[in-house]
Each structure stands twice: as structure tokens, then as C-alpha cells.
Amino acid sequence: MRILLFLLRKEFRQMFRDRSILALIFLMPTVQLLILPQAANYDVKNINLALVDHDHSSYSRELTRKITSSGYFRLVGASPSYPEALHLIEESQADIVLEIPRGFERNLVREGTQQVAVAVDAINGTRAALGGAYLTRIISDYNSDVRLQWLGPGPARGTSVIDVAAINWYNPLGRYYVFMVPAILVLLLTLVGGFLSALNIVREKELGTIEQLNVSPIKKWQFILGKMIPFWLLGLLVFTIGLLIARGVYGIVPVGSLGTLYLFAAVYLVAILGFGLLISTYSENQLQAMFVAFFFIMIFTLMSGLFTSLDSMPAWARVLANLIPLTHFIEVVRLIILKGSGLAEVSCQLGYEAIFAVVLNTWAILNYRKTT
């Protein structure tokens, strides 16, 4: 026990002496939480629209006005012909072309039906899909407006319109950052637990100091605990800083209990520290450890449901995602912070994390050898 305390003292001493790491530990959560939720945003805005109006009627102008005043679209050009408008897409100046055919107003009035053409640049899938959907929505809105106008005031006859009123629960304004901030907290813990711990142990290998420890009577568990506890505490500290920023900057106050949140963070950190430890037992130098850790953390991040929804993944990817510790923690953090779920609702995920913690750490300990 005395030896473990001494190992911890040494570890903290080294940590506080490395000013760049220390600064990073505090800067990382701040910068990530300040920048990412605001920049990485799924709300599609400023879609560049090229208009081809063959009709030049009051109806076509009314439609154009409706589209541009929605706030989502920016009119970048009015071209006389479709090929010219398409040219704007080729030059990446426009994202969407809307073609209003000749006789738009006449056909609409006389025959009650008219087609418009929408061409979308689909290189950026999300932008294309959402942009197209917004445009369709505005046109159909316009369509019903026109019909209501014709029908005149008074009780509606013959046409029935379903008006949908949706309410966003847990995130009433549908703000993207409310969804992102809790997930970024998880990413921070992963970086501290996975990266820093792996690099720290491999550094001892690189410097040869691990050999000195191996030739001493110090026990395996003492060494491993001596490495894990500092990063575990550091992880909880970073988590706390992150929560404070979420509260101060974004006004996100956890709805659920802080105790449950910290319990989950504590178990998750043990799992991810085991992962870092495992990487370090297989790596010879910091470069190797860095690359391996980066490889996995990249996959973890993109597959964990941080940015994209798990439910829309193919079945095999969902299985894979469930094998990632990050996935469950991100889900749970959102549940606890935004929805206020209690321990009972997240106990299944907690079980998952506990299994990860046991498996990863056992594997790492078995693979760490004092003798080669």
C-alpha cells in the first residue's frame, strides 16, 4: 500500500511538471465544448438556389419570394435556361436549381395543377436531402395557400387539410448543441482515459524506466493501479469541467441525478483506461500507441452514435456499435442529462460498461509481463 501511494505521488508529480500536458488537460474540454457544438451543426442553412423562371408571372414571383424569405435559401442566380443553371451547380456556386416552367400561372389557374422541377447537388448528402425537403415543404405550403385563396373565406368546403403540430420533447427548440454537448463530454473522457494512459505507459517503455521497475519487487497490480488511478481522477476532473461549461455556456443542467452520471462516468473510465492499458501492452513506442489508439478512437467516435443515429445503421454496424464502450455511455449521458433517466433505466448499459471494464482490464493485465 505504501508503495502504491508512492507510485501515485510520483505519477502526479510528473503530471504537474509537464506543463504542456497540464494546459492541454484544461484547454481540451473548454475548446472542444466551445467550438464543436456550434460549428458541427446539422441545421442546414444558406442553401444556394439558382432559379430558372420561364414564366415571370405574379404567381412565380410569389413562390420565389416565399422561398427566399424562409431563411434557408439564398438566391445566387436567376438563369434564363436550365443548362445555364446547371452550370452554376457544376461550379459549386449553387446547391439546388428550381425550374418554373412557362405557363406556370396559367396552368395552375386553369387546370389546377402544375409541375416544377428541382435539381439537387447531392455531393453533400445531408445538405441535399434536407435542402430538397425544405424546398418541397415550402412549395407544398405555397400550394395549399393558393388553394385556400381560391376557395375564399368562409367554412372550408371539399378540401380537408391535415395540419401537423409537432412538439420536441427533451429538446423543445430542437437545438443541435443540446444533443452534441453531452456526447462531447464522453469524447473528452475517452481521450483522457484512452490516449493519455496508453501514451504514459509506453513512454516508460521508451525511456527504459519500466525495466527499472520490472527489476524491482513492485507487484503487477501496484504498477497498474499506480497508472490507472491518476488518469481516472483526471478523467473525472475533466468531466466536471465539461459539465460546468455545459451549464455556464449552454445552460444545459442535467435533469437526472448527478450521482448516476458520475457513477456511470467512473465505470466508463475504468473500461476506457483498460483499453488504453491494453494498447500500451502491445506497443513498443509512443508512435505505435498513438496510431493504434487513433485508429480505434476514430472508429469509436464515428460508430458510437455521436454524430449519426444508431437506428439508421445496418444491422451488422449496430452489432459493432454495441461492442463499443463509447456507444452506451453517449446514449446514457444524453438520457440522464436531457431526459432525466434514473439508475434503473440505464442499469442495462451500466452492466455493459462493467463487462467492458472487466474484459479489457483482465486482458491488459494478462498481457502485461515483467519478463519477456
Added chain:
Amino acid sequence: MDAVTLEHITKTYEKGTVRAVEDVSFAVKPGELFGLIGPDGAGKTSIFRILTTLLLADSGTATVGGHDVRTDYQAIRNTVGYMPGRFSLYQDLTVQENLNFFATLFDTTIAANYALIKDIYEQIEPFRDRRAGKLSGGMKQKLALCCALIHKPTVLFLDEPTTGVDAVSRKEFWAMLGQLRQQGITILVSTPYMDEATLCERIALLQGGKILSIDTPDNIVRAYPHPLFAVKTDAVHSLLHDLRAYTPVLSSYAFGEFVHVAFRQNQPNNDAALRDYLRARQHTGIVVKPIAPTIEDRFIELMTANSTAAHGN
């Protein structure tokens, strides 16, 4: 009981293709200063790592302080001091912190064994609050020695402690080893420098993972089988060339400003005949003088004998 024993130790790397240590056996007596002498790649570090329980041998048995390296490794880790060839202390901890840390690892304190390290530690004490990474090469090495000694080991393993250290520090270091020996600590030291071999009580000459010879430095030099001459002329380069073309010469190799020459047959007029030969080859400033062989001469002689024997097979 011997402090360290090795019996038929063999270690291979890369699935048996690289034979780092081949059938090595020797014993070190308690309190002895024993040297492993050999060039880079001779297997010195592998032997050290096997004895300090960092590496498992493929076959053979070894003991340190009576404990088997394979089964009783925990006891060995409690009692040996190991100073690896590369400086491997915490660069970001101070001199004092490093020393304190290693003392605690062995469940002891600096004060408990201060007498043992006093002479060495006094030299680095003025820098005790300096970080180890900022020390000079010689200072680092003294600190490493202190850290290896702080738990009063019964056997001290020093792997190439003087490689990359200046001549003055090397001399100081060997003086310190002499003092430690008087305190009864068994010391195993390896070095690629032949001149340091004479400072050991007994040495093992290693080459390609095999032991060429084990004896006291005096006996090893005495076993050199030929009269040896040092030869010098004004044209050093063509001298070597001409000596190799001269049939009575068995071996010739550059050694400082001289070329060391041994003859196939021990004739009394060997040197006179050589002088005549060199004069006939237009050499000027010819010096031929008999000299006493050194460890290095014996090493080269054993090495060539070994490789010709190997080729003969």
C-alpha cells in the same frame, strides 16, 4: 556458494534465427568484480537481462544469489541492482526524487543505506534539486549507480556503464567500482572497451554469443601464444598491405599508430627479416619492436582462431 551461475544458457531471437547467446556457462564468486568483455552484439546485454529476470532463456539454468532466475525471480528482484546500458531514470524528476523513489520501491530509505552510496552521492548532492534529464552524462551515470545501490543489493549488474562517457568519468567510475567491491558487493560489469578489462578480477571474453575464454586478465594475456611485434613505417596504408602479402606473418592489424604483427614460426631473426622485407618494399622510417600483448591482442587472436575453426568445419 557462487553469487551468480550460468549453465548452458542459450537465447535466440526471431524464432531461433538469431543466436544471441549460445551455450554460455560461467560462475561468479561472491564479492568478485567480474567483467563481460566483447564487442556490440556479443550477447552481453542478453545475458544481463536473463540474470535480472527480464528475459527468459530458451534453455539452460542460471542462478543469482542461489535463486533460480526462472522459478525464484521474485527473490532475485528483491536483492539485485541493475543499471541498464541506457540511462533509464525519470528525466522529469529531480536527483533526490529519483533516489527516493527507487528506495521506496525496495521498501527502504535513503538514510538506511546512505553509507553505501555516500562517496558517490556526495558528488551529485549539489545538484539534488535538478531534474535528472538536465544532468551531464557523468552525473547521470553516478545517479543511476546510486539508484541501483540504494537498496543494498547483493549482486550489482552494470550493463556497459562507461559507454558514451568521457575518459575522466570512466576512470572515476572504475575507481568507484573498486570501492564498492571492498564493501562485499558482487559486481558483474560488461564493457566493449578492452582496456577496462584489466580492472576486473576475472573476465569472460564474448564473441557472437559464445565465450572465447574465462580467466583473470593476467592469465588471459599470458595465454597469448606468439611473440608480438609493433611495426611502424612512414606509409601506414601500404604497410598493412605489404605485411599481409608477406608469408611468414600470421596476423597483422592496426593498433593505434602501430601495426601489431605475429609470425607463423617463432624464429629469432623474424624482426630482422621483416625489416629487410619492408626496406625492399621502399618503406622508410621503419620501426619494429617486440611488445607485450594486451587483452585486445588475445581477443583478436581467439576470435580469428575461432572463425577459422568454424570455417574449417
